Structures are given as structure tokens and as C-alpha cells.
Amino acid sequence: MSSETAFATGQRARGLGPFLRSQMRNIAPFLTLIFLSAFFALASPSFATLDNLGNILTQVSVTGIIAVGLTFVILCAEIDLSIAGIANVTGIAVAFFTAQESYVNIANLPLPGAVAILLAIALCAALGLVNALGLTVIGIPSFIMTLAMMQIAAGISAMLVRGQIAYKVPDVITTLGSGSVGGIPWIVIVAAIMLLGGHLVLTYTRFGRYVYMVGGNREAAEYAGLNVKLILGAVMVISAVCSGIGGMLGVAHFGSAQQNEFDTYLLDSIAAVVVGGTSLFGGRGGIGNTIVGLFVLGVLNNGLDHVNIDSFLKILIRGLILLAALIINVYAQRLREKAAE
Amino acid sequence: MTEVRPPILELQGITKSFGGVEALRGVDFALSPGEIHGLVGENGAGKSTLMKIIAGVHTEFSGRFLVDGQETHFRSARDAHAAGIAMVHQELSVAPDLTVAENVFLGNQPTNALGLVQWRRMAREAGEQLARFGIDVDPMSRLGDLPIGLQQLIEIARVLFSGARIVILDEPTSALSPPEVERLFATLRRLREEGTAIVFISHFIEDILRVSDTVTVFRNGRKVAETASTATSKGALIEAMIGRGGEALEHSYTDDLMLPRPSDSSVVLRVDQLSLARSLKDISFEARAGEVLGIYGFMGCGQQELSRILFGKLKPDSGTLAVDGTPKTFASTAAARRAGVALVPESRRAMLFHQEPVYKNISISILDRISALLLKPAQERDIARRQVEQLQIRPPVVGLDLGMLSGGNQQKVALAKWLTYPPKLLVLCEPTRGMDVGAKNDVINIVRDLRTKGLAIIVLSTEPETVLSLADRILVLKRGALVREFRNEPVSKDRLLEAA
Numbered sequence A: 001m002s003s004e005t006a007f008a009t010g011q012r013a014r015g016l017g018p019f020l021r022s023q024m025r026n027i028a029p030f031l032t033l034i035f036l037s038a039f040f041a042l043a044s045p046s047f048a049t050l051d052n053l054g055n056i057l058t059q060v061s062v063t064g065i066i067a068v069g070l071t072f073v074i075l076c077a078e079i080d081l082s083i084a085g086i087a088n089v090t091g092i093a094v095a096f097f098t099a100q101e102s103y104v105n106i107a108n109l110p111l112p113g114a115v116a117i118l119l120a121i122a123l124c125a126a127l128g129l130v131n132a133l134g135l136t137v138i139g140i141p142s143f144i145m146t147l148a149m150m151q152i153a154a155g156i157s158a159m160l161v162r163g164q165i166a167y168k169v170p171d172v173i174t175t176l177g178s179g180s181v182g183g184i185p186w187i188v189i190v191a192a193i194m195l196l197g198g199h200l201v202l203t204y205t206r207f208g209r210y211v212y213m214v215g216g217n218r219e220a221a222e223y224a225g226l227n228v229k230l231i232l233g234a235v236m237v238i239s240a241v242c243s244g245i246g247g248m249l250g251v252a253h254f255g256s257a258q259q260n261e262f263d264t265y266l267l268d269s270i271a272a273v274v275v276g277g278t279s280l281f282g283g284r285g286g287i288g289n290t291i292v293g294l295f296v297l298g299v300l301n302n303g304l305d306h307v308n309i310d311s312f313l314k315i316l317i318r319g320l321i322l323l324a325a326l327i328i329n330v331y332a333q334r335l336r337e338k339a340a341e
Numbered sequence B: 001m002t003e004v005r006p007p008i009l010e011l012q013g014i015t016k017s018f019g020g021v022e023a024l025r026g027v028d029f030a031l032s033p034g035e036i037h038g039l040v041g042e043n044g045a046g047k048s049t050l051m052k053i054i055a056g057v058h059t060e061f062s063g064r065f066l067v068d069g070q071e072t073h074f075r076s077a078r079d080a081h082a083a084g085i086a087m088v089h090q091e092l093s094v095a096p097d098l099t100v101a102e103n104v105f106l107g108n109q110p111t112n113a114l115g116l117v118q119w120r121r122m123a124r125e126a127g128e129q130l131a132r133f134g135i136d137v138d139p140m141s142r143l144g145d146l147p148i149g150l151q152q153l154i155e156i157a158r159v160l161f162s163g164a165r166i167v168i169l170d171e172p173t174s175a176l177s178p179p180e181v182e183r184l185f186a187t188l189r190r191l192r193e194e195g196t197a198i199v200f201i202s203h204f205i206e207d208i209l210r211v212s213d214t215v216t217v218f219r220n221g222r223k224v225a226e227t228a229s230t231a232t233s234k235g236a237l238i239e240a241m242i243g244r245g246g247e248a249l250e251h252s253y254t255d256d257l258m259l260p261r262p263s264d265s266s267v268v269l270r271v272d273q274l275s276l277a278r279s280l281k282d283i284s285f286e287a288r289a290g291e292v293l294g295i296y297g298f299m300g301c302g303q304q305e306l307s308r309i310l311f312g313k314l315k316p317d318s319g320t321l322a323v324d325g326t327p328k329t330f331a332s333t334a335a336a337r338r339a340g341v342a343l344v345p346e347s348r349r350a351m352l353f354h355q356e357p358v359y360k361n362i363s364i365s366i367l368d369r370i371s372a373l374l375l376k377p378a379q380e381r382d383i384a385r386r387q388v389e390q391l392q393i394r395p396p397v398v399g400l401d402l403g404m405l406s407g408g409n410q411q412k413v414a415l416a417k418w419l420t421y422p423p424k425l426l427v428l429c430e431p432t433r434g435m436d437v438g439a440k441n442d443v444i445n446i447v448r449d450l451r452t453k454g455l456a457i458i459v460l461s462t463e464p465e466t467v468l469s470l471a472d473r474i475l476v477l478k479r480g481a482l483v484r485e486f487r488n489e490p491v492s493k494d495r496l497l498e499a500a
Helices: A003-012 A016-022 A024-043 A050-075 A083-096 A113-138 A142-161 A171-178 A186-204 A206-216 A218-223 A228-254 A263-275 A287-306 A311-340 B047-054 B077-082 B100-104 B119-132 B148-160 B178-193 B205-211 B234-242 B303-310 B333-338 B358-363 B377-390 B407-416 B437-452 B464-470 B493-499
Strands: B009-018 B021-031 B036-041 B062-067 B085-088 B166-170 B197-201 B214-219 B222-228 B267-276 B280-288 B291-296 B318-323 B326-328 B341-344 B425-429 B456-461 B473-478 B481-486
Touching: A016 A024, A024 A287, A024 A311, A050 A083, A050 A186, A050 A206, A050 A228, A050 A263, A050 A287, A083 A113, A083 A142, A083 A228, A083 A263, A113 A142, A113 A171, A113 A228, A171 A186, A171 A228, A186 A206, A186 A228, A186 A287, A206 A218, A206 A228, A218 A228, A263 A287, A263 A311, A287 A311, B009 B047, B021 B047, B021 B222, B036 B047, B036 B178, B036 B205, B036 B234, B047 B085, B047 B166, B047 B197, B077 B085, B085 B148, B100 B119, B100 B148, B119 B148, B148 B166, B148 B178, B178 B197, B178 B205, B197 B205, B205 B234, B214 B234, B222 B234, B234 B493, B267 B303, B267 B456, B280 B291, B280 B303, B280 B318, B280 B456, B280 B481, B291 B437, B291 B464, B303 B341, B303 B425, B303 B456, B333 B341, B341 B407, B358 B377, B358 B407, B377 B407, B407 B437, B437 B456, B437 B464, B456 B464, B464 B493, B473 B493, B481 B493
Parallel strands: B036 B197, B036 B214, B085 B166, B166 B197, B291 B456, B291 B473, B341 B425, B425 B456
Antiparallel strands: B009 B021, B009 B062, B214 B222, B267 B280, B267 B318, B318 B326, B473 B481
């Protein structure tokens, strides 16, 4: 092909149809969100209110904080199944290092609040580092490595609380998790700040560019002389720390720290990232997509409570929506590859 | 030729084109039982295309196709298989995680009345078959644990003993050691006695001459010669492959080209006794500033592995590298980049980001030099624009997705990413493969320009033209060992082919 004809086809391929096809992964989740919102607004008068919007935002906050780190991981075409486990153990750890009421039967280790928080953060970062080393140095696939970490985190949680429930966490965590300022819950503000921070890192920093490039074509990234293992290791640590923060605030939000408290957050976080349109094959998507995904899930969970529906059917509907999103995700990737050929 | 026995396979006037490009033009080909038929020709001459037609891989073509005198049209490789035709492809296609016995019986394991696999019988029969081939391995061991050459022999053995009447071997010897080649040839001769017809494709002309009865030469999709092996020579075959004063549009490098006097500028890279498993044996050489060092060899000769070692992607088993006199062991490609080494691998898919814009493809290797933390997109685009202009990349739009560019322009982008902050050593694998004449010339000029700027450049290629058009000094790599150096002397395509 001569350069002129390449130019011509290049221009032609930038028509409206191919553009829409290549943007399918961004458009489809957004349409889903609009459709779901319109449906619930019509089906229930209590859904489309400002109060309920606040509910939805609060409900997705913990998932949102965890999903920030997970977005980095999935952009690199890896997965982290230990997010909920690490959230749980970090929440339990911060409670473990806080003085509990006398009726709480845990052999805990009371420390000043700031130290407790630092130790909890160090714990989740260390667990993330183990994930990172397993993935990059030993070469265990992230799916398996983080599956093992999920068990390890659950094990540490169990050892710390021994079937009991702790209630107290440092004051600052209590405020951020369950307090509010000017009518806006702190946890929503924290989630918003973390999502914004994640977006800024991914879009405007060198590290963020590397994340996209490693996800887009890992081999090419290596041949460009990038330290791919370092980048993969870093995203695993970021994911663990985000999960840890989500776990600490979650414990404050729920008012208790106990075993298996965060189990549903694993699927919810993965669903939020993928439903939002971030490619499971890496390199495409971002925090913007994750935010749309969070809203889709939030609207769905919240809306199903507003309409009169069999609560067992709700689970099935959530599963079907997730399946549909996965089909779109894979299909969008194929369309894009075709457009690039 | 053996006219006594009627041909088992006969092709008449076969023409095949891929998207308007004729890969075969009116080729006649016949094969008799008990014949070993050698095929030679340059890359892209049409050998493999013809064999894929015979093996039922390509089903769209024009011309007559007769098996046992009956006109036939295969619709799939399965049809060809049913007609008794089997092929060993150039790339290894085994199941490394299965046992040797399972690989030998892949697709037709012996089963009992219940449909269960008879393991003991399968192991025994596989062992017997391989023993006939002179291979003594435990049939129950995992295939992937064996050396590559042995794996290839086992794959060949599977096809040879599959009961096929026509066996096609595409480059079967490239990964084999000399004794293994001997074993293969002994088996081929025995099968010939039993009446099997064998097609043998190889770049190693000595091998062809030793084992085959007849040799056919292909050039540019045509059959240009067919002769008895005893009536020809390596030189005559090379001449027929290349063609003298013929249809070539480009410089054909058939005449002697004088290499310049070796440069005495500083040594940028010194490689000492580098070895890697079965791929590389005791490689030592040096690359100097302002010099283009060509490394020529056939596919599978170890070039790819060598280039990966230089860029820290593979670790050698033994041997040392030194850049500017400092010994280096690269822990990663990032370490190699920091030491001033750059690599452009042969596959564009492996080195470019097709879904990202041109400027991101160009800036990826230098981001750490233009931004500490925050990206500077304007500066990235500026740098990209300068490179696009300098290398005449078309279209000159740095925001366009890379996938929209033609192959030649993509290749230029791959080069461009290393040129803003030139490395000390630039390693280029197949820099002009699959490019049209214009783009090829552009790349050649870029490389020459870089040489004058004082870079040490290594060009690795399986195409003699590429090496001859660029190199000041040429090393020939053959089955993992350096066998010849051309310096300050005349060199030509046939001299290179002769040495390899």
C-alpha cells in the first residue's frame, strides 16, 4: 500500500460508523445507566429523588474506593481476587490496634490512632507486595496468586478476631466512614477524591501511561525497554492499598469489624470495573468507565429495592446484567481490533 | 527420472494468488512413489504455497490436480490426509504437555471396546516406532522435557510412520544436530525403498543434494528448473534460485560487492563465547561505532535468540557481554535500554502499540527523559512530529492510531522511537522485511545516516539482500555457530548462500 492510499483509508476510517464502533465500550455502559435510571424512575416514585441519589452514592462508596486500584490491575490485563480479603483484614487490623470496650472479647493491642492506621496500611501494602512478588518474580498467574492471597487474608482476619466482633476504630476513621460534612457523607467525599486521584494518575503521569502501554501490548512494552515487572508489581500494591482503605472506612461505615464482612465486595468491584467498559484484555478503559460502572451497579441494587420484586430474583437479574456487560466487553474488543486492521 | 512407475501425484498449470499477488504461476509438478524430491528457492518463491495446496491447506487455486491419475479437489487438510498425504510444517506443532507416546499417536490413540485409551499398547508401539527411527526415549516421558531437536524428530517420526504415501517435510533439519540429520536421512531412504514419495524442502542445499533424487527450483512463483540431483551442483542451484540479469526490479546483489576496510573506531559491544542451550554455540564478535555489522543466516540459525540476549530479554547460559568495555548482565530489557542498547524486533506486532496514536509509540522509550512525574503531551507531539518529518512517515499525523499506517511506515515508527536520544548500539532484526521498494530504500537511508552519526548498528536478517544493502562487515551464522566473516573483501548473494 502506498503512503497516499494509506492516508486516504486512514481518513475514511475516521467516519462516524467506525468511530461509534471503536467507542462502543464507552457508549454501551452509559446507555445502560440511562436506561436503568429511566426504568426505575418510571417504576417507582421514590427512586428519582435527591435523597435517594445520596443513598446510591453512599452505597457505592466502599466499592468505589476498592475499584480504583482494581482498575489499574485490570488495565494491565491482570486480576486481583484478594481485594475483598485484604479490605476485610485491614479493617479488622485497624480495630485490633484500637482499644475496644471491655465486653469485646478480643486479645487486642491498643495503640494510638495514627499508629493503628499506619500499621493497618502497612499490612495491606505488605500483602499487596506479596501478590506483586508472586506475580512478577515467581511468575504465578495473578488469578491463582490472588486466590491464595484471598485465603491468607481471611486466615489473618480469623486469627485476629477469633469469631468475635470489634466495634471501635480510630476517631478519624470513624468520622471518614460514618460522619458527614454539610450533609455530604465523608465516605462519598473520600471515594470521589480517590477516584479523581486515580484518574489523574492514569491520565497525566508517566506511570499511568506505562500502565496503559503494558496492558495494550505487554511484549511491545518490554521491547520498548520498560520495566514491565516493576509496573505490574506496582499495580498489585496500589490495588491492595486501595482495598485496605476501603476496608478501614467500610468497618467504620458498618459500625463493626468481623470475619467475611466484605465478601460481596469482590464481585461488586470486579463488576463495576468491567461493566463500566474497561477491557479485560487490558489497555482500554479507565476510571471514567469505572465511575459509570459503579453507578450502573448502584442504580441496579438500589432500584431493585424500590420496585416490588422477589428478593431472590434480584440476584438472578444482577447476574444477567453482569453477563450482558461481559458480552459487550468482549465484543467491543473484537470490533476495535477489526477497526485497527 | 523414474518413468517406470506412474506418478502418484500430478499437478498441471497450478496458479494461486493472494489478493492480486501471484504466488504461483502455471506450475507443473509430479511425484512418483519411491522418490525423494527436493525443493529449493528463496523465501517467497512459492515452495511452501505449492506444498500447502498439496496438503489441502490452500483450497482455492486454478489448474489440474491429479492423485493416482484421478482429478481431485481437496476441500480441507482432512481430505488430503485421507488421500494419504501428510506434512511436517516448518514450525514445531507438538503438544509439549502430553507424553511422547500421546504425541506419536495424536488423533488416533489405540482404544479398547469401551473407548478407553490402551496406554500400555500405545507406549509399546510408540517405543517401537521411535526405535526404528533410532530414537531411544521413554514413551511415557513428557515431550516438552526433551530437547527441541528431539521433539522435532518425534514430530517427523509421527508423520513418517502415519502410513502416508506422500510425505512433505518443510525445513525439517534446521533445528537438528548433524547426527540427528543422519538418522533422519537414513529413515527417509528406508521409506523410499518401501515406496513412499517424499518432498523435502530446505535452505540447506547440501542436504537436498545428498538425500533427494530430483531437485526442483522455484523463483518468483515459477518452476525454473527440474533436474536429477546427480546432474547438478550447489553453485548451479543457487544460480537458478537467484537468476542472472533477470526480472529483478531491485538491486539483486548477484555481482560482487566490495566491503570496505574494517573500521578501527572504538568497540561498542564485545560478545565473548556466548552460548544458549541448543540455539547458540560459543558466539564471539564485536561491533564498532560507525559501523553496520550484518549477521546473515537461515531461519532458525539463532539470530532471534542472539538479538534477544543483546537486549536483555533472554539470558545466555554462558558467555559475556560488554558495552563500551564494561561487562553487563542485563536483568531486564529496561537495563539494556539504560546501558544504551536498542532493539527493533522482526515482528511489528511485537514492538508496536496498534491501538495507540503514533506519537505515543514514538515517545514510549524516552518518556523517562522528558518527564519525571507528569506527562508532557505537547513536547511528546513535538518530538514525534520532528521524527515523522525526518523519517518521512506518511501520513504525517502524529495523533493517528498506529494501526492506520502501512507496514513500511509502521516500521519507520518502530525505528523512530529510538532516534530522539540515539542509543550506542542499535540492533535491527529484519528491518526491511515485507516492505515495498520505496519504503525499503527509506529505511536503508535512515540506517546509513545513523551510521555516520557514530552508532554501532547490528542488522540481523535471513534475506541476503538486506544484509548486503546495509552491512560494512558480515558474519554468517549457521545452526547457532559463527562460520564465516566477510570483511574488506568481495561478497555477493551466492557467496553468502554458499557460506551458510
